[in-house]
Amino acid sequence: MSESAASSPLAAPSARHLSPALHHQFEDIEQQRDAGNFGMWVFLATEMLFFGGVFTGYIMYRSLYYPGFAAGSHGLEVNLGAAMTFVLLASSFTMAMAVHAARAGRRGMLLGLLFATILLGIAFLGMKFTEYSHKWHEQMVPGLNFHPSLTELRGAPEHAVELFLCFYFFMTGLHALHMIIGIGLLSVMAILAWRGRISCEHYNRVEVSGLYWHFVDIIWIYLFPLLYLIGGRYK
Amino acid sequence: MFFIGGAAAVMMRLHLIEPAGALVQPETYNKLFTMHGVVMVFFFLIPSIPATLGNFLVPMMIGARDLAFPRLNLLSWYVYITGAAFTLYALISGGVDTGWTFYTPLSSHYLNTHVITTALGVFITGFSSILTGLNFIVTIHKMRAPGMTWKRMPLFLWSIYAASVIFVLATPVLAIALFLVGLERIFHVGIFDPAIGGDPVLFQHLFWFYSHPAVYIMILPGMGVVSELVTCFSKKKPFGYIFIAYSSLAIAVFSFLVWGHHLFVSSQSVYAGFISSALSFALAIPSAIKVFNWTATLYKGSISYQAPMLYALGFIGLFTMGGLTGLFLASLATGVHLHDTYFVIAHFHYIMVGGAVMAYLGGIHFWWPKITGRLYHDGWARFAALVIFVGFNLTFFPQYMLGYLGMPRRYAVYPAEFQVLDVMSSAGASHTRRRLLDSIRLSSLVHPLWTRSRIESLERERPGMGDAIAASHR
Amino acid sequence: MALEITGIAIPSLICIFLFLWGASLFFAAAQSPQGAMAIFVVGKQWMWHLQHPEGPREINQLHIPVDVPVRLTMTSEDVIHDFFVPAFRMKMDVVPGRYTSEWFEATKPGSYHLFCAQYCGTLHSGMTGTIEVMSLTGYAQWLRENSTAESMAQMGLQLFSRLGCDTCHLSDGTGAGPALQGRFGKQVTLRDGQNRVMDGAYVRQSILDPASLPLPNYRPVMPTFRGQVSEEHILQLIAYIKSLASGERTQAP
Known part of the structure; x- marks a missing residue:
């Protein structure tokens, strides 16, 4: 396909500003950067609808089975959740700084910030795992190990709590999966930065990974209140 | 994949010659129609035009060297193959009998066939669609050659663009719905499970939120191809260019709002039915605009009846028929009666086969020389186009009548009174399928190999092809 | 341009007309008349269980009197089914976990097909039956003959x-x-x-x-x-x- 396209009269290689970072299909580095960013935005639109499906289900069932959802929510560890939120926000900050460092072409700073972001991401997953294991010990994992005690149910119907927990595990699990992909992405960026493959002219990849990371972050910003803070906990 | 799906369809039609079922057990029949649906929808219709003609033509038509992300494009091909491998594995190792719609709780709690593998296959293939759509959107937005403004783009690009929007926004919802079905099967509990108060109808909402727009993924590129063919072979400018272009976008937007018309009898509220019916009628309007404008383009044109044009004309006729019968289904009162009968089957085959496949074949014939540098045998190709048109109508027209009389779809055995129409349909089917295969093989693949000498004459015959389209259209 | 506008306006008007016509019929069909005779339906892979309020139970067969509106209250034991009587132009999904209803009034005695119209598994096409529409006296007699000890x-x-x-x-x-x-x-x-x-x-x-x-x-x-x-x-x-x-x-x- 590219051969036939290259024969197009509009392709005039001699007139192009040639840079090693420029892929063959683009006219100039500006266009390449635009396309990359726009591509990621379009991808995030996809992701939004991906999560949108579960959010829709959540909203529907929450209106149907509110007491169960509130009871399930009260069973979650809100402090841990708050800590996770904090860690994730901090990682977003380091990520934003990393993009800044990449743009400025400061390799050492970029590497350090990428590592910080990855570490914070791993810390988040660690806390998530702790919470999952608590749920397991409380026998509150639908499908695999679900024998809730009466105190855990807080007077709400068992099946509604079970539904809430299904959502809890689906949503946070899906989010964790995205975190893992994000960490993988950032690790690749770190390796590229280590090898000096990221220049101030060609920092686009870092920027795009950053967009993805912020998106995953924002999903959590919605998940945290939806899952942890419902049911008038502080009344 | 098309051949596998086609073989399944022929088996089904042969089976239905006898009311009690001539060939297979009901269980096998269920697997056959599931296989036919899954393979045809997810592995043929959706990727057909975008993946072949789209990938080839989009960069050329906008004057770019390539798509924005060639590697992503390659990746989407491998993703597609992986998804197809999973699905084929499911089919070979015992089949799956959920129907292509995977309705819960049947799919999530009751069947013991390879639902997870199939769902995974479709899930994976979904990502291939998303990546392709993403690639087209970015390419069309960011990589148009200087002077190639939106309003100068070939109509094919408008339709591909509209389809890509649907790819990107609808596919993830299907992905998440199938993902949830998979999880429910693995853990035997989940959000569609009525035993814990879950709502199985929620799945239908999520499913059709994807699958209704998906039918426009299938037909929009076809409309784009036909817009090009009609313009080229009537040697006129397209009538009402801007209306055709915007109607593509209107279809894409409306397509997201009408999924409720699949749920008229699913116990959703009557008001939801009311709104989706109204929106479905609204959706008919942009489609009608296209048909009018094609017809107006043909009017007083100097038409040459070459093979691609025959396909395009076939498309217009069959699509109009499919579209008008769609109104019966969109109308609430008749929709209730015709829902899940053979009427629906006939309706969407008129759109999908009569529409998308005709356009695909027309497009392949039209751009075949551009792709391979060789011309097909025009006589054979014209013959095939006519045979497909006739055979198709023989197959599916009786199904309208069957549906109106009340024969439900997905029936392996049926009351004797439907036999006459069923036999007619089956006869048409075996006729069509054989010719369909012939036409693809003979006219497009075999003949070009020994008609090299006609390459030069081609450019004389067809002014305005390939990049010439991009550069000198309008 | 004028042609284009006309081309859009005329089908739009036709569409609006068809839509309103269909919708009004649909709403009429969704509202069952007062005092309709009640029948209770349970769909189950792959058969229909029907019960009259007077007690008689039937499987894959329903006897009803002619010219009397009949209201079905339906639910499912397992997957989603659909109670479809083509001759009455009525169809409604039978959904586990909730009650759905439909109503019809048979105007001619005779025997009519009953189909399951929502794919429900292996023997979906075997989940059929008949609706026997009888004259009022015939129905009364049928009810006597099949009367059960209890309602x-x-x-x-x-x-x-x-x-x-x-x-x-x-x-x-x-x-x-x-x-x-x-x-x-x-x-x-x-x-x-x-x-x-x-x-x-x-x-x-x-x-x-x-x-x-x-x-x-x-x-x-x-x-x-x-x-x-x-x-x-x-x-x-x-x-x-x-x-x-x-x-x-x-x-x-």
């Missing part, structure tokens, strides 16, 4: 005592549960202030999931009967509780 409400009463419901739901209101006399069809106020009408769906929910319907002044002690009662049983219990509302006396024979 649906009486079967419900039997269940009511067999399951021990009557140990708490005492008729004088002194039990651990509320008295059920005269309650069906009335409004119920839940503990959180929500108002619900006590209909079939409400009764079904309170049998299967009593904790989700906490009442003021009563402790939530009722256990769930999920797994102990089939959908048919629940319909009989509903018939019984409904009979308590209309004040008709239901005696165990």
Whole structure:
């Protein structure tokens, strides 16, 4: 396909500003950067609808089975959740700084910030795992190990709590999966930065990974209140 | 994949010659129609035009060297193959009998066939669609050659663009719905499970939120191809260019709002039915605009009846028929009666086969020389186009009548009174399928190999092809 | 341009007309007339269970009188089915976990196809039956010949005592549960202030999931009967509780 396209009269290689970072299909580095960013935005639109499906289900069932959802929510560890939120926000900050460092072409700073972001991401997953294991010990994992005690149910119907927990595990699990992909992405960026493959002219990849990371972050910003803070906990 | 799906369809039609079922057990029949649906929808219709003609033509038509992300494009091909491998594995190792719609709780709690593998296959293939759509959107937005403004783009690009929007926004919802079905099967509990108060109808909402727009993924590129063919072979400018272009976008937007018309009898509220019916009628309007404008383009044109044009004309006729019968289904009162009968089957085959496949074949014939540098045998190709048109109508027209009389779809055995129409349909089917295969093989693949000498004459015959389209259209 | 506009306007008007016509018929069909004869349907892989309020039960066959509106209340034991009678132009999904309904009025005696129109598994195409539309006298005779010892409400009463419901739901209101006399069809106020009408769906929910319907002044002690009662049983219990509302006396024979 590219051969036939290259024969197009509009392709005039001699007139192009040639840079090693420029892929063959683009006219100039500006266009390449635009396309990359726009591509990621379009991808995030996809992701939004991906999560949108579960959010829709959540909203529907929450209106149907509110007491169960509130009871399930009260069973979650809100402090841990708050800590996770904090860690994730901090990682977003380091990520934003990393993009800044990449743009400025400061390799050492970029590497350090990428590592910080990855570490914070791993810390988040660690806390998530702790919470999952608590749920397991409380026998509150639908499908695999679900024998809730009466105190855990807080007077709400068992099946509604079970539904809430299904959502809890689906949503946070899906989010964790995205975190893992994000960490993988950032690790690749770190390796590229280590090898000096990221220049101030060609920092686009870092920027795009950053967009993805912020998106995953924002999903959590919605998940945290939806899952942890419902049911008038502080009344 | 098309051949596998086609073989399944022929088996089904042969089976239905006898009311009690001539060939297979009901269980096998269920697997056959599931296989036919899954393979045809997810592995043929959706990727057909975008993946072949789209990938080839989009960069050329906008004057770019390539798509924005060639590697992503390659990746989407491998993703597609992986998804197809999973699905084929499911089919070979015992089949799956959920129907292509995977309705819960049947799919999530009751069947013991390879639902997870199939769902995974479709899930994976979904990502291939998303990546392709993403690639087209970015390419069309960011990589148009200087002077190639939106309003100068070939109509094919408008339709591909509209389809890509649907790819990107609808596919993830299907992905998440199938993902949830998979999880429910693995853990035997989940959000569609009525035993814990879950709502199985929620799945239908999520499913059709994807699958209704998906039918426009299938037909929009076809409309784009036909817009090009009609313009080229009537040697006129397209009538009402801007209306055709915007109607593509209107279809894409409306397509997201009408999924409720699949749920008229699913116990959703009557008001939801009311709104989706109204929106479905609204959706008919942009489609009608296209048909009018094609017809107006043909009017007083100097038409040459070459093979691609025959396909395009076939498309217009069959699509109009499919579209008008769609109104019966969109109308609430008749929709209730015709829902899940053979009427629906006939309706969407008129759109999908009569529409998308005709356009695909027309497009392949039209751009075949551009792709391979060789011309097909025009006589054979014209013959095939006519045979497909006739055979198709023989197959599916009786199904309208069957549906109106009340024969439900997905029936392996049926009351004797439907036999006459069923036999007619089956006869048409075996006729069509054989010719369909012939036409693809003979006219497009075999003949070009020994008609090299006609390459030069081609450019004389067809002014305005390939990049010439991009550069000198309008 | 003028041609283009006309080309858009005319089909739009036709569409609007067709839409309104279809919608008005649809709303008429969604609203069952007062005093329609009730039939209860339970779909099950792969057969139809039907019961008349007078007691007779049928499988894959339904006898109804001609020229009488019939209202079906339907639910499913397992997957989604669909009760489709092409000759009556009626179709409605039969969904597990909820009640759906449809109604029709047969105008000609005869025998009509009943299909399941929602794919429901292996023997989906075997889930068919017939609707026998009979003259009024013929139907009355059929009902006599097939009469059972008990009506649906009486079967419900039997269940009511067999399951021990009557140990708490005492008729004088002194039990651990509320008295059920005269309650069906009335409004119920839940503990959180929500108002619900006590209909079939409400009764079904309170049998299967009593904790989700906490009442003021009563402790939530009722256990769930999920797994102990089939959908048919629940319909009989509903018939019984409904009979308590209309004040008709239901005696165990």
